[in-house]
Amino acid sequence: MGEKNPVPVLDWAKTYLEHPDKEIRREICHGIELRGRTHPQDILPLLKTLEFDETKRVSNTLIHVLGQIAYKNGCLKTVVVHLNTWENKPLVEKALDEIVDVHDRYKKFAVLTQQEAIDYIDGNYNPKN
Template sequence: MGFYELPKDERATLVAKIKDDILKDLANSTHLKTLQYFSDEDTYIRKSVYLAIGKIFFEQTGLQNKIIQLLDTLFKDEDFKVRQTVINTAGEIGKKQFETVQFLFDKGLFDNHHSPRNAVIGSIKKMGEINPTPVLNWAKTYLCHQDKEIRREICHGLELRGRKHPEDILPLLQELQHDKTKRVRDTLVHVIGQISYKKNCLQKVISHLKTWENKALIADALEEIIDVHHRYRDFAVMTQDQARQYIENNYSIE
């Protein structure tokens, strides 16, 4: 039976058991039960695990070294689900202590399976929203990496921070404006659109785009911005027509 097929009280009991089992493993310097949870087929079981370890890390500081050693060990597992859960766990820790788990993201970016790499993207999003300075400084070191997928993943990971603070990520996105790889370029245009529709964001995006050089990319980004204001019309602060008018009044492509 899946996690969300259980009644609410049974889910709470299971979450408590997961946390207790992890604490026992840490006390005994083993990871047998923890590994079972990390490799569980149910996504929500694995989520319960990484949330539990994140809480333990900050509640019981004396176990922090053991937890980092545990994550380092489990990241060597052949099961991609285990490595994915390691990265998601590191993301919970990185919300407050990114430097402690940075080495896991350095590894996760280059994983041979897409699931741990996607977990890196998701973790950059959630860490960057709460703990931006070290996360963005780290991300910047990979923006010009020779591997196009690394550049794309980093670009995508910047998105969530940009939805509230586009000024923080626009200088980083600007580094990718001349990227010739279609997947990277498409992701860049997508992210520009995603950081444009919240309150006070379009103004910042347009202002910064005026400093960019790649007019063809800017044209595509402006089209995406206008389209996003329609697709996200229930959440956008401006209507599509208002966004189009703002762009016409404040930006002209020569």
């Protein structure tokens, strides 16, 4: 997804994150996941626009995507730093739980062990509120 020329693709995707159709918002959220696995800093600001989406399918997809990008090499730090700026603390807590769970479910592929992920989150997630 936008591997060779991501800016136009991400700009296009951004225009649909507030679309009135919940399925379009959900699909865009899920669609930008692949870019986030290698460049989480590119998609986290876009994902943040969905933090207060009231549609359960959208918020569940958002939590899923955050988990999917956080277990990749070098991504946990970037995700946690960004989640420190989010205001929807209940959603962030669910995302952090998903991140920890993903580190176990995908332990063969995760850079960190589940315990290392827990320790990193415990030491670095510092919400302002």
